[in-house]
Amino acid sequence: MGKRIVIALGGNALGSNLPEQMEAVKKTARAIADLIQDGHQVIVAHGNGPQVGMIQKAMAELTRSEPEKYIPCPLSVCVAMSQGYIGYDLQNALREELLNRGIQKGVATVLTQVEVDPNDPAFQTPTKPIGAFHSPEEAKFLIQNRGYQMVEDSGRGWRRVVASPRPVSIVEIDSIRDMVEAGLVVVACGGGGIPVFQTEGHHLKGAAAVIDKDFASCVLARQLEADTLIILTAVEKVAVNFGKPDQKWLDSLTPEEARGYMDAGHFAPGSMLPKVQAAVEFAQSAPGRSALITLLEKARDGVAGRTGTVIRQA
Secondary structure, three states: OOEEEEEEEOOOHHHOOOOHHHHHHHHHHHHHHHHHOOEEEEEEEEOOOOHOOOOHHHHHHHHOOOOOOOOOOOHHHHHHHHHHHHHHHHHHHHHHHHHHOOOOOOOEEEOEEEEEEEOHHHHOOOOHHHHHHHHOHHHHHHHHHOOOEEEEEEOEEEEEEEEEOOOEEEEOHHHHHHHOOOOEEEEOHHHHOOEEEOOOOOOOEOOOOOOOOOHHHHHHHHHHHOOOEEEEEOOOOOEOOOOOOOOOEEEOOHHHHHHHHHHHOOOOOOHHHHHHHHHHOOOOOOOOEEEEOOHHHHHHHHOOOOEEEEEOOO
């Protein structure tokens, strides 16, 4: 019996610019098609760090050239833009790869809003740098006229910082579920989703924030009642004492063991830590669920139990 699998693609699966992305998604499509060919139901989420940064920089240059004419798009709109063009390349590459294998299966991208809590503590202490570098004078203007929070970045200039709140729920989850159950391959929650929160009535307002794609993928997998969450990264397995003489690769972990390693500081906050945290949250969300952390090209072997780090309840 095939599994329902949510895959969280990292930046290395997408490249850092448009030409790189068009090449990278071909390799990515082959790995995803392998799982579909094996009979699994696959939902794809992805990051957008380089892509949304590129959009932000383009907006900054546009407003610098004609500040009286152009108002920069809100960050939530930039995330939506990145979802659109990444999804465009991904769904076309997947469609082509599946058809080349004789698999008749539709592929669709859903512009996905992810609800966050406006009272999340992350909004009080924004830490995520985004967009272009600015001079002190430009930073002062942005602080005074646009309400941005700016920080000096290692002598390279000033950058805007935004919050990275935890995702609460997927707004379009019913539509995504219907499409999955109809047999489509769905690309959703790109870049962690468009961050929104509810205001008066039924209105959703975009938030000046970015959502970690691994946590968003965890919420997506939980709400879709997936069997497996695959978090792809730059290494085949999770390691403790990484880069040290006593480095140890881990084949499997229980949530309790993983939390022990996290408490001991084994995983870097900006890279492996959120992946392990998201994997643990999903694995303990219901009996029988498991999370896999591995390389893109090892995803098929990982699902078959031949490699990667698996996190599941004992």
